[in-house]
Amino acid sequence: MTIRVLRGLAVLTAVLCLAPAAWAQSGATVTGRVTDVASKAPLVGARVAVIGTSLVTATNADGRYRLVGVPAGAQTVRAYLIGYRAGSRAMSATAGGTETLDFEMSIAAFSLDEFVVTATGEESKRSVGNAVSTVDVSPLVATTPIANMSDLLVGKAPGVVVLPGSITGAGGRVRIRGNSSLSLSNNPIYVVDGIRVASDVNSSSIGIGGSSPSRVNDLNPEDIEAIDIVRGPSAATLYGTDAANGVIVIRTKRGKAGRTVWNAYTEQGTITDRNKYPTAYRGWRNTSTASNTTQCLLNQVVTGICAQDSVSSYNLWEDPESSPLGTGSRNQTGLQASGGTDNVRFFVAGEFEQETGVYKLPAAFANRIYAGRNTTELPSELDRPNALRRVNFRANVNATLNEKMDVAVSTGFVTSRLRLPQTDNNAVGVGSNAFGGPGFKNYTFTPGGAPARNNLGWRASTPDEIFAFTNQQDINRSITSGTFNYRPNSWLTGRAVGGLDFIARQDTELCRRDECAYLATIRTGYKAHNRTNFFNYTGDVSMAATYTLPKAIGAKSTIGVQYGKDNNTRNLSYGENLVPGSTIVSAGSIQTAGEATITSVTLGYFAEQQLSWKDRVYLTGAIRSDRNSAFGNQFARVYYPKVSLSYVLSDEPFFPKGFISSLRLRGGFGATGRQPGGNDAIPIFSPSTVSYDNVDSPGLVLSALGNANLKPERSQELEAGFDASFANSTINLEVTGYSKRSKDALINRTIPGSVGGPAARFENIGEVRNRGIEASLNVVAVNAKSVGWDFTISGSYNKNKIVSLGGTPPNRGTTTSDIEGYPIQAWWMRTYTFQDKNGDGLITGDTASAVRELFVTDTAVYIGPSLPAAELTFYNTFEFFGRKLRIQTLLDSKLGGYQLNGTERIRCDNRLNCRGDVDPKAPLWEQARAIAVRVHPARTQAGFAEKTNMLRFRELSLTYTLPTKLSRVFGSTRSTFTVAGRNLGIITGYSGIDPEGGYFGTNVGVQSDFQTQPPPTYFTFRLNVAF
């Protein structure tokens, strides 16, 4: 199978190699130098291309380039480099002749001639009819507080909404142009140096309550040169099935010809939790004691059941003796080297990173460990249960084999160990026990099978028991890809990309006997040890011909075939009731094992035809066809078309030269999809152990009905917009509108309970629409020799709507529902009104009460979307003192979303310690929502569904570039140091701890602020030294 394809690809390559090759001798040679117009310094790595041909090269360390085989006749040569305005020069090439063309380039925030990476290779931005955002990563990571990919992406591109994870190692959620799938993943896919890589956002086989590691965060921002964000199906068509949610295309750093440049950096920082946590309350009556649970709640006061003697309150988060919060740390040290010759260039890098989260075992509980275990040492995993240690290596080599062939090999390796705490929705987690405390400190609690103890304000389990769980994830991951480019002549190029993303993941959880929480059988100890191997293969071969049609119409035709295979295999083992002192599965008296395999294969073909006119009008049409192993046997293949138009209006002779520097109109239509799960189409029995008359025996149960007609979800999108530059490109504006429809939306359709069997099966019956607008305004406000100021305002608005559920009933949950005409997984609950009719300052919702003051709707009503509808970011860069001092700020605002304040909900509903339950001075709205969820028969949580509108001071960094003379004292050519902070402040009306505090459940990714840790604040100091 696979060999057959590889054989075919080899034949294809051989044919390309045998293609006519005499062109090199018959064309002209063009050489030259590319420099910065202001400093006259050579620009390294600038691309120089002959327009309308396949000829392209890059400048060396001296800024020089050489192009051979340039076809005779009138030609246009263009030089471009990210961050600079492109330069174009016309020339007349003669066969065998040599021409010299030098370029002086000036800095520009925006250029239509930047190249972006597309599914068919690198393209000039002007030729792409879609909005593609490019994030220039290198300078960002050197000067701003970026610890992971979520930090890197947040607020960097319009339409890309990122909700970062909170605790160290937790993954974030990325949504591009909204949610488009009702049941499948809504995460974008990631492509690194041409190959698809694993990007699972809940990548662990052992849960801690909600937060989960993301494989995206294995990628090291320090290794990345730039990221192109392909936002929707209109642009992502050729990435095939699975690209409907957008594509994050990552280019890692490349070597630049010249002497070896070393870049060393180190970052040290602290992590602090500056959030305000809720206080626990308790209403005392005359029978209350420190060990019983008898208190007097407001609803009981109202109905005369009891009278409150007093109200106490206690906030353990603010008491150093009880608080699980300490000061975390972050450090990162790396060394990168870049260099090589014109023919062979390399980039190698290594980095060590370590981060310790804010959780720390409080001293009072540490003392219990010392006393209980008769020891003076505290294991580090018990003292600091949340920590990450990671080592990255990268080696990238680019080799120009000859003037027709070049090859690039990228290898990245990461090994990491992540330790995660028990938290979130977890009965033995920090949140469950810290938020649920009794409202006073000296709480006498008697866990089952143990003597009474003072819980110091904690609900049941205490930090010494909670932190005794050691949950660990070890990753060894290599991402290796190779790209081979072949240009047999001036009009034909071939490209072959292949690679493997291999991940060896080991998830373990150890609870030593008699050390963890008193719940169920936990105290007998257990060990879970699960090993998973992920293999993600990519093979991609394409050919492109560039030629000229009559009437000066340029043409480029591309065909290609793409192969992708994901194969995950897992072994699970579990041992319970451990021998004292043991830490392995086999030490358990009860042992279980498991095995799982998931495989998915995609084979796609594509063809693209681009027509251009005078290098200013580009019309591109393409089609891709995919087959996938997950499709039902009644569905053969899927076709995805696309068409786009880009028109650089400002290049027209009639366009007035003046205030408008450039203007491009663009639009596109395209389709792509999302594939179902590997076994979703097949009816399946599952094996299971059965106790038959008290003897364990093998059994079979029906676990899936399958669907022979299953096909991919299909998303199609129409987008249009413009890119405009004004005032000599000091003001740049990009505006894009889009309308995206997901048809044949896969709904995990509920099977009625009366059928028995599985609860649901996938059917292609739904339709979802996303409409929105994105805009980005960049302004170079001050551009003096010693002072600079530029800023970027980006905004996006998305309206998500379920158009059809295919005739199926609404998917109603307790708090969220999928209902036609409303957003996916929107908040729907029975709402209420309240009024203090008798003016006693208390709200009663007791339906048996004579005075009813709370009225609940009979049915659930729409409250709002679970995803922010709009995001607005304001990015500022100031430069002073000869531009030696750079100050960068990022303000990030998310608007229009709702969140369930689940932490407060459970405090009011079950822990009975929220202010609205207990304190007669609590605002009426707090009382009302507590009454509505706990006392009123409707038990509605609507009072806890709150707007998450917020303005966050996301980043502040101050970077100072040492004077050259001073740097040279240390043997450095350039040294900078940066002081930076992340998550510095927030303005919000959300009554929970933080509207971004949460974890992400379900494929839709509804955020759960449920006993979850909020984002901490980072302060870092970083030193970069180049030599």
Add this chain to the structure above:
Amino acid sequence: MHTPNVLGRWLRPLALAGVLSATACDSILEVNDPDIITTATSTAAALALRNGVVLRLAQSMSGGGDNPDGMFPFSGLLADEWQSGDSFEQRNSTDQRVIATTNSFVANLFRRVHRVRIEGASAIASLRQYAPTPTSNIGLMFALAGFAENQLGENFCNGIPFSEIDNGAIIFGPGISNDSTFGRAIAHADSARAWIGGTDGPRITSLAAIIKGRALLNRNKPADAAAAVAAVPTAFAYQITHSINTSDNATWLQNISLKRYTVGNSEGTNGLNFRGANDPRIPAGPTSGGVSFDGVAPYLSQGIWVNRTDPVNMATGIEARLIEAEAALRADNIATFLAKLNEARATKTGLAPLTDPGTADERVNLLFRERAFWMFGTGHRHGDLRRLIRQYNRSANSVFPTGNWFKGGPYGSDINFPIPFEETNNPNFTTCTDRNA
């Protein structure tokens, strides 16, 4: 700029791509997933399907798998056997008798009970083809289907839908009354009694007899019920057993291990004093005292199921005697009524013989108290409370917990489970016919 012979040179790679497409596509997409089993066509597979139904029964009644609650404890939560010491809304609202159709625990139970009969039908077909003897295997499948149907009728509202799967195709069924549901149970019990070959035959016979008798009692035919169970020995017990691998005893899990359930003790005025009576049939558990999982509810444990794989009685000879006692009571044969009750009590150390309480109402109270204590936590109590309303003219608020629920707010009015909202995906179903007893 030159214009090459594009079309000619494109033909080669295009042809190659075509060859690739034609030769590689089908085979390259084949995947081999060892996790899954797509066919079950052998003697061993037929027996494995039978075992699968036994697992489905355990999962639906007394726990196991990914559903922590079985019908036995969960129906007792709606009744007075258990109170919620939990933070889950699904359990709290059930305990408070305000159950939403979107209650996912109810939905899970409803599906699981149906799985017993649906997968039972598949197992019967497979056993007939691949493992026809001993026939008691087939009888067991019929009996379990009948038991599941009887449970549906006892616990859910009128209008229970029954759908089927035929060769992978779903045949949606309409809702039927509780009484018709009991009729299905009786029919399956009768079928079971026709397939009793092999050494397990007598056990299946007794099991089927009790299922039939119980369903007849639900149909308010106590004499017929007594006749059905007359041959069942008092010592008989058919038990659901549990595997440490896949199906922990749900009551142990929720009451002993997690403390999410606490034993009902005169719950809501009408509830029986299951804990306070200190009855040897419901001994105290190992760790009573303190608070439950939610940190609020007082924690009371039971001592019947204190280990994770302790078996649970599904049908017993004691139940047969209780059915006979009820038939005698309804026939106004007080002597036999007391004799049957005391015949059962004689099997348990520490239980003194009962005497006639003197009035009809108190005899009924005595009967149902005996039933409650004998069959505590085995999925009988909720059905009995409904029968008290339906057959003995008691009001709902005189048998179900009522007044103020202990965590706040009044008790609701639910006396059965609603058909879950998920069922609206069934085109032949709209809603419960009624929520009556």
